[in-house]
Amino acid sequence: MSIQRRRPLRNLALGGLFTALLMAACGGDDGDLPEPPPARKSATSLTPQERQEFVQTLHKMKQLPSQYHSSLNAYDYFVDLHVLAFDDHHSGAHMAPGFLPWHREFLRRFEEEMRRASGNPKMTLPYWDWTEPGSIERIFRDDFMGGDGDPNENFFVKAGPFRKGQWTMAENYDDTDDEWDDEIDPDMQLDPAGLQRKFDWAEELGAMPTLAEVADLLATPRLYDVAPYDTTADPRLSMRNYLEGFRGPGQHSAMHNVVHLWVGGQMQTASSPNDPVFFLHHTNIDRLWHQWQQKYGNSTYPTMAQSMHGIHEKLFMFGDLTAEQTFDLEPHSNVVYE
Ligand SMILES: [Cu+2]
Structure with a gap:
């Protein structure tokens, strides 16, 4: 399936003279050379201008009609799509092998x-x-993601570009019948009047992912996923569930799941993309999958015989795109990680 883009010159250490000669030979026109894909950077290394551009772009998306849905704006479409995918337990977008490919697309x-x-x-x-x-x-600052919710006003975010009055909720979805049931904050009343957060609202949910836990993702050999390919797949064997973060009955959440829960508010629900930090979080999940792929490859992704969400499954709501077609980050997403 590999659709490797050829970038013949990018990895060659060309001397300045040779480059100049080459440019001259090409008539100074480098239009034929494919440009390297842009890099996804750490949110903590953005310049103030880059932070501002990102924030302004998210606000602009709220004013722009979605290219996928005529009655939704370009941002809210993704909230609705995520709710739909989360709600449909056969979508394969969560608690299944498709978790990583689906979120990559x-x-x-x-x-x-x-x-x-x-x-x-x-x-x-x-x-x-x-x-x-x-x-x-450095991320929950007033010129970027804003801060924690206000405990005196139902945990609404009151500062920063996404504060109450400045940022609309597409849809508030209460996860009442899913497997996180007992981990949803019972004291949080979700309110579509604004973005809500309640950092670190319950210690018993588990701690934020540690350096050691993240290092273990790459250090310990695992298969992509193992039977029964759901929340109960053994995280010592299943990379997907190790990273997604289900740890079984009576166990704390980990990794991906615990970050959603730690932020609280909309982030702990199916409508989590209402909080823009969702995208920073999931981009990191995608980056970690990419690092794992570099080391372990894709050969252990389940077949269609092993799982209904196997390698050739068409990803939920994403047309004919299959899981396999997302495996190579660069040709699929046209980005690299910095
Ligand atoms: Cu998700």
Whole structure:
């Protein structure tokens, strides 16, 4: 399936003279050379201008009709799609092998809409590396993601570009019948009047992912996923469930799941893309999958005989795109990770 884009010159260390000669030979026109894909950067390394462009673009998306749905704006489409995918337990987008491919395409499409809204064809999603010291303070700041919710007003975010009154909720979805049931904050009343957060609302849910846990993802050999390919797949054997973060009855959530829960508010629900930090979080999940793929390849992805969400499954709501067609990050998403 590999559709490797050829970039013959990118990896050659060309001397300046040779480059100049080559450019002269080509008439100075480098139009034939494919440009390297733009890089997704750590959210903590963005310049103030890059932070501002990202924030403004998300607001512009709220004003732009979606290319996928005529009655939704370019941002809210993704909230609705995520609710739909989460609600449908046969979608394969969560608690199944399709978790990583489905979200990879979800991010690609979101990024495409970001580029359309901003007019910047090289714009990329930043990622939140949760293990970076100080990343919480540097991401939840008033010129970027805003901060924690206000405990005196139903945990509405009251500062920053996504504060109450400045940021609309597409849909508030209460996860009442899914497997996270007992981990949803019983004291949080979701209110579509604004974005809500309640950082670290319950210690018993588990701690944010540690450096050691993330290192283990790459250090310990695992298969992509193992039977029964759901929330009960053994995380010592299943990379997908190790990263997604279901740890079985009576166990704390981990990795991907615990970050959703730690932020609280809309982030702990199926309508989690209402909180823009969803995209920073999932871009990091995608980055970790990409690192794992570099080391372990894709040969252990389940077949269609093993799982209904196997390698050739068409991804939920994504046309004819199969899981396999997302495996190579660069040709699929046209980005690299910095
Ligand atoms: Cu999701």
